[in-house]
Amino acid sequence: MATSAVVADNPLVLVVDDDEDVRNSLQELMESVGLDVACFPSPRELLSAGLPDRPGCLVLDVRMPGASGLDLQHQLSARGITKPIVFLTGYGDIPMTVQAMKAGAVDFLTKPVRDQTLLDAVIAGIQRDVEQRAQAENIHQHSSRFATLTPRERQVLREVARGRLNKQIAFELGISEITVKLHRSNVMRKMRAISIGELIRAWDSLPSSVRETPQA
Numbered sequence: 001m002a003t004s005a006v007v008a009d010n011p012l013v014l015v016v017d018d019d020e021d022v023r024n025s026l027q028e029l030m031e032s033v034g035l036d037v038a039c040f041p042s043p044r045e046l047l048s049a050g051l052p053d054r055p056g057c058l059v060l061d062v063r064m065p066g067a068s069g070l071d072l073q074h075q076l077s078a079r080g081i082t083k084p085i086v087f088l089t090g091y092g093d094i095p096m097t098v099q100a101m102k103a104g105a106v107d108f109l110t111k112p113v114r115d116q117t118l119l120d121a122v123i124a125g126i127q128r129d130v131e132q133r134a135q136a137e138n139i140h141q142h143s144s145r146f147a148t149l150t151p152r153e154r155q156v157l158r159e160v161a162r163g164r165l166n167k168q169i170a171f172e173l174g175i176s177e178i179t180v181k182l183h184r185s186n187v188m189r190k191m192r193a194i195s196i197g198e199l200i201r202a203w204d205s206l207p208s209s210v211r212e213t214p215q216a
Contacts, residue, residue: 011126012056015039016046016072017088018064026059029115030122043072051083055133057106057125059118062089062096070096073103082132084125088113142202143210145191153190156183158211160196161203 013035015026023039030037036056040046042064060069067075069087076083087100090111097108106128107121149157152173159169166184170177193199203211 010036010054011130012052012054013037013059013122013126014046014051014056014083015059016041016043016064016069017059017061018042019061022061026118029118033119035122043067043069043075046072047075051081055126055130057084057086057122057129059086059088059122062087062100070100070103073100073105077103084128084132086118086121086125088118139205139207142191142205143207145202146206146210148190149187153183153187156180157187157191157199157203160184160187161200 013030015023015030015037017023017026017039018041020041023041027037027039038049038052040049043060044067058072060072062069069085069089073085082104084106085100085104086106087108088111089096089108100108106125109118109121146154146157152175155173156169159172164172166177166180170180173180188194188199191199191202193202
């Protein structure tokens with residue numbers, strides 16, 4: 001594996017191609033615009049090394065001995081890994097392109113490809129990954145905060161998210177309106193929401209499995 005000097009917060013481009021000349025060329029291209037890059041001759045070696053927890057994207061050759069780039073895409077998807085992928089091929093056809101794009105590929109480029117075209121696709125992939133990572137972190141934070149709520153606070157949050165007024169929530173839960181206001185205040189504090197709109201957005205971001213957590 002060839003690796004450029006790396007900084008943990010910098011985007012990392014992972015190149016998988018069985019042709020050493022292609023790998024070296026792609027590494028030089030990525031490094032020329034300041035991107036960190038790691039190269040692998042096969043999907044197996046990439047999976048053995050593991051994917052670093054850094055923003056970035058994959059540049060995969062479609063046809064390689066053994067597992068293909070499309071096979072790797074399927075394996076990563078099965079593991080819940082959504083790292084954006086840019087495919088390169090010298091033998092691309094429409095069915096392969098459709099298959100790759102439907103599975104979430106950023107682009108499907110035919111060799112030889114213009115440097116700028118490839119860099120544009122890689123930058124788009126990195127941006128997608130940055131956005132996906134930010135969204136995942138946002139969901140994680142909201143889920144962690146939701147876990148600190150008491151069963152009653154979760155009930156109040158659910159009702160607030162449904163647009164219910166305090167008196168309606170009080171009637172629904174069989175408690176006083178003052179108690180509802182107290183729970184609502186605690187929910188706002190624990191969820192770190194500065195407005196009802198922000199609180200509702202936090203609720204909406206929660207996975208259904210979290211929202212449906214047993215209340216007792």
